[in-house]
Amino acid sequence: MEEMKLIEGGVCAAKGFLASGVHCGIRKNKDKKDLALIFSQKPAAAAAVYTVNAVKGAPILVTKQHLQDGMAQAIICNSGNANTCNANGVEIAQQMSQLTAEALQISEKDIVIASTGVIGKPLEIEPIAQGIPSLVKNLGEDSHSAADAIMTTDTKRKEVAVEFTIGGKVCRLGGIAKGSGMIHPDMATMLVFITTDCAISPAMLQQALSGDVKETFNMLSVDGDTSTNDMVTVLANGMAGNEEICEKGEDFQTFMKALNTVTVHLCRSIAADGEGATKLLECKVTGAADCNIAKTVAKSVVCSSLLKAAMFGADANWGRVLCAIGYSKAPVDVQKINVAFQSKAGKIDVCKNGAGIDFSEELAKEILSQEEIEILVELQSGVCSATAWGCDLTYEYVKINGDYRT
Amino acid sequence: MEEMKLIEGGVCAAKGFLASGVHCGIRKNKDKKDLALIFSQKPAAAAAVYTVNAVKGAPILVTKQHLQDGMAQAIICNSGNANTCNANGVEIAQQMSQLTAEALQISEKDIVIASTGVIGKPLEIEPIAQGIPSLVKNLGEDSHSAADAIMTTDTKRKEVAVEFTIGGKVCRLGGIAKGSGMIHPDMATMLVFITTDCAISPAMLQQALSGDVKETFNMLSVDGDTSTNDMVTVLANGMAGNEEICEKGEDFQTFMKALNTVTVHLCRSIAADGEGATKLLECKVTGAADCNIAKTVAKSVVCSSLLKAAMFGADANWGRVLCAIGYSKAPVDVQKINVAFQSKAGKIDVCKNGAGIDFSEELAKEILSQEEIEILVELQSGVCSATAWGCDLTYEYVKINGDYRT
Numbered sequence: 001m002e003e004m005k006l007i008e009g010g011v012c013a014a015k016g017f018l019a020s021g022v023h024c025g026i027r028k029n030k031d032k033k034d035l036a037l038i039f040s041q042k043p044a045a046a047a048a049v050y051t052v053n054a055v056k057g058a059p060i061l062v063t064k065q066h067l068q069d070g071m072a073q074a075i076i077c078n079s080g081n082a083n084t085c086n087a088n089g090v091e092i093a094q095q096m097s098q099l100t101a102e103a104l105q106i107s108e109k110d111i112v113i114a115s116t117g118v119i120g121k122p123l124e125i126e127p128i129a130q131g132i133p134s135l136v137k138n139l140g141e142d143s144h145s146a147a148d149a150i151m152t153t154d155t156k157r158k159e160v161a162v163e164f165t166i167g168g169k170v171c172r173l174g175g176i177a178k179g180s181g182m183i184h185p186d187m188a189t190m191l192v193f194i195t196t197d198c199a200i201s202p203a204m205l206q207q208a209l210s211g212d213v214k215e216t217f218n219m220l221s222v223d224g225d226t227s228t229n230d231m232v233t234v235l236a237n238g239m240a241g242n243e244e245i246c247e248k249g250e251d252f253q254t255f256m257k258a259l260n261t262v263t264v265h266l267c268r269s270i271a272a273d274g275e276g277a278t279k280l281l282e283c284k285v286t287g288a289a290d291c292n293i294a295k296t297v298a299k300s301v302v303c304s305s306l307l308k309a310a311m312f313g314a315d316a317n318w319g320r321v322l323c324a325i326g327y328s329k330a331p332v333d334v335q336k337i338n339v340a341f342q343s344k345a346g347k348i349d350v351c352k353n354g355a356g357i358d359f360s361e362e363l364a365k366e367i368l369s370q371e372e373i374e375i376l377v378e379l380q381s382g383v384c385s386a387t388a389w390g391c392d393l394t395y396e397y398v399k400i401n402g403d404y405r406t
Numbered sequence: 407m408e409e410m411k412l413i414e415g416g417v418c419a420a421k422g423f424l425a426s427g428v429h430c431g432i433r434k435n436k437d438k439k440d441l442a443l444i445f446s447q448k449p450a451a452a453a454a455v456y457t458v459n460a461v462k463g464a465p466i467l468v469t470k471q472h473l474q475d476g477m478a479q480a481i482i483c484n485s486g487n488a489n490t491c492n493a494n495g496v497e498i499a500q501q502m503s504q505l506t507a508e509a510l511q512i513s514e515k516d517i518v519i520a521s522t523g524v525i526g527k528p529l530e531i532e533p534i535a536q537g538i539p540s541l542v543k544n545l546g547e548d549s550h551s552a553a554d555a556i557m558t559t560d561t562k563r564k565e566v567a568v569e570f571t572i573g574g575k576v577c578r579l580g581g582i583a584k585g586s587g588m589i590h591p592d593m594a595t596m597l598v599f600i601t602t603d604c605a606i607s608p609a610m611l612q613q614a615l616s617g618d619v620k621e622t623f624n625m626l627s628v629d630g631d632t633s634t635n636d637m638v639t640v641l642a643n644g645m646a647g648n649e650e651i652c653e654k655g656e657d658f659q660t661f662m663k664a665l666n667t668v669t670v671h672l673c674r675s676i677a678a679d680g681e682g683a684t685k686l687l688e689c690k691v692t693g694a695a696d697c698n699i700a701k702t703v704a705k706s707v708v709c710s711s712l713l714k715a716a717m718f719g720a721d722a723n724w725g726r727v728l729c730a731i732g733y734s735k736a737p738v739d740v741q742k743i744n745v746a747f748q749s750k751a752g753k754i755d756v757c758k759n760g761a762g763i764d765f766s767e768e769l770a771k772e773i774l775s776q777e778e779i780e781i782l783v784e785l786q787s788g789v790c791s792a793t794a795w796g797c798d799l800t801y802e803y804v805k806i807n808g809d810y811r812t
Contacts, residue, residue: 052733053729053732053733054731054732054733054734054735054736054737054738054740055728055729055731055732055733055740055760056732082725084725085725085728085740085757085760085761085762086761086762087761118723118725119723119725119726119728119729120724120725120728120757120761120762121725121762122762181712182712182729184733223711223712224630224709224710224711225710225711225712225726225729225730225733226729226732226733227729228728228729228732303630304630304631305629305630305631305711305803305807306587306588306629306631306807309803309804309806309807309808310807310808312804312808313807313808313809315808315809317524318526319488319490319491319524319525319526319527320525320631322461322491322525322526322634323459323461323525323588323631323632323633323634324631325460325461326459326460326461326462326632326634327458327459327460327461327590327631327632328460329460330460331460332460334460334461334491351491351526354461354491355491355492355493355526356491356492356526356527356528393804393807394804395801395804395805397711397715397804398715398718398799398800398801398803398804399801400715401711401712401715401716401719401799402715402716402718402719402721403719403721
């Protein structure tokens with residue numbers, strides 16, 4: 001299988017996709033865009049996964065209905081207000097959908113709706129209604145403005161795209177994401193919008209996405225709080241001209257790899273830009289007896305508040321890695337666990353067979369002072385592996401969340 | 407059933423119990439005691455619950471063996487170094503036990519051993535061996551010095567006792583605890599040592615303790631990290647002279663109430679003194695269809711990093727309460743959830759039937775600026791209730807844990 005080539009263009013990299021983002025007035029700060037639109041010139045196969053939080057944003061309820069036929073053509077998303085836990089939430093989400101459909105002259109059943117921001121504050125339709133005309137007018141090959149408009153506490157735009165070939169046809173797949181706090185996806189994630197011109201049936205698209213999130217967004221945690229509004233959506237409009245992927249096989253494998261390249265990139269971007277984060281943590285578990293054990297261990301390590309705080313302080317407190325493995329409930333032989341820390345400054349072994357070994361605190365400090373830290377856990381019990389992504393826990397996380405609403 | 411009378415004396419309140427605490431040199435700071443001893447003048451019925459973390463401190467392994475006969479006479483505990491994940495851990499724990507038994511002239515099978523502090527650093531026996539003679543010499547009716555000696559990042563001594571009557575005999579039950587970080591007990595807890603002069607069989611004592619921790623220490627969380635060294639132990643030496651409690655009935659109920667009064671007090675003390683905490687959070691869930699739902703909801707709320715940070719900022723961000731209920735996986739009807747905040751400054755309703763209601767932000771701020779906050783969740787679906795304890799998430803938590811080992 002060929003390597004994936006990273007390209008520019010985000011959600012506009014694939015043929016036939018346009019995007020835009022404007023400030024419509026949901027947010028007080030006029031410099032912050034708060035309404036985003038992604039549009040496919042042709043109706044597209046659509047797949048989505050959603051939060052498993054029992055409290056679900058109204059946009060998710062409406063989007064689920066719209067995607068029942070496996071097709072969509074546009075995504076509208078506002079930031080600044082989540083439209084969740086509001087008595088009139090579904091009504092507002094339907095209005096957002098109708099207004100967008102009218103302006104684009106497509107069916108409202110082909111609209112994906114998303115919202116992010118404060119939960120429990122009623123969302124006014126007026127600024128959105130006023131913003132939609134300019135949003136549609138501004139549609140262009142500009143992924144940046146849409147990526148900006150979906151951001152909340154994010155400090156960095158999250159965008160990526162890849163180019164690959166299927167049946168001799170050049171295909172592209174790209175995505176944007178937002179997510180910084182309330183990140184602990186479960187069968188879904190924060191907001192991620194992915195577009196591709198690859199031809200693929202709705203059923204295979206859903207299969208690709210559902211399989212991929214288990215290894216990517218579901219292995220990501222910033223703070224252990226699973227959001228009420230998580231959603232990953234992929235639109236595939238077929239404009240690359242390849243023969244439609246309708247079954248498993250080499251083409252599907254290539255598509256899965258393209259999707260995975262984009263989703264892993266976005267996972268790393270989200271973890272690195274976790275609220276208040278100064279460091280990306282990547283826990284790589286190897287030698288597990290099965291994949292679930294590897295995943296459970298990796299995720300437990302990146303979720304530990306104590307380890308996250310230690311990584312902030314560049315403190316090689318590996319006992320907290322063992323502690324987190326121990327309470328994960330994964331069946332592991334503690335006496336076989338090896339732990340090492342690695343970054344671009346080098347690699348250091350700190351625990352062998354479940355017990356501490358002598359190591360240079362100085363070198364450990366240097367390794368842990370980098371912006372990307374790998375926590376390597378070898379279980380010596382099999383051949384399965386898994387990776388989980390997280391970030392350090394900092395003063396800034398507390399500051400951001402101590403006063404989020406004001 | 408009579409009310410429980412709170413009294414002074416901690417673990418020395420009950421007849422026949424002596425305690426002491428010294429600085430033996432495990433810690434560098436000479437002003438911080440690091441070795442504690444609790445001694446019963448008569449062999450006592452003993453019960454314990456331990457951490458379910460798969461990584462277990464060596465003292466727990468040794469203590470489990472010693473308590474197989476349901477009897478014990480002394481508890482030795484060091485702080486500053488957890489004796490966990492050390493190749494020679496069990497050997498050191500056995501030596502601690504032997505040295506203590508020799509000095510007290512009792513069987514080493516009657517010793518409970520505990521350790522708390524950094525994980526993975528080998529524990530030297532020398533300072534402990536040197537400290538034991540003065541520890542034994544200092545034994546007296548001084549619960550304070552033992553309570554001080556088991557503290558790590560705790561900022562406050564945790565001690566309580568009650569007096570009650572069984573069969574006309576005055577009984578006393580008291581305890582000390584340590585715990586501030588790595589607090590998310592599961593079927594056990596941090597370190598809690600409880601003594602009583604009430605006569606009760608080992609089997610009934612274990613039943614009382616195992617039942618009680620489900621409602622108390624297992625409903626407590628500071629940071630979601632279940633420690634490797636959690637332990638709650640109760641010694642009952644029977645010196646109150648009551649007829650031994652050997653079955654369920656009124657006497658057992660009274661004993662359970664005494665135990666619960668002490669454990670709830672210690673839970674609240676631990677939560678309020680959580681690492682970096684400025685506020686005690688108490689989530690009271692009512693109207694649940696069953697007790698497990700009530701417990702799951704209450705614990706999910708006090709465990710939410712986002713809610714904890716909002717409480718630090720006195721921000722009435724009730725959407726995070728709903729979010730935490732939603733991802734708890736408890737089967738609740740979101741449309742029936744009511745939420746209110748309460749403290750000594752008053753009570754304010756913020757959410758009715760799953761949706762926001764108008765409330766005074768000013769009053770909410772005042773209520774949430776107090777040191778003890780109640781988060782009241784009414785599920786309107788039954789008659790079961792539960793309480794969970796936690797604390798706010800602060801800059802100080804990050805500071806303490808960013809550099810714990812140095």
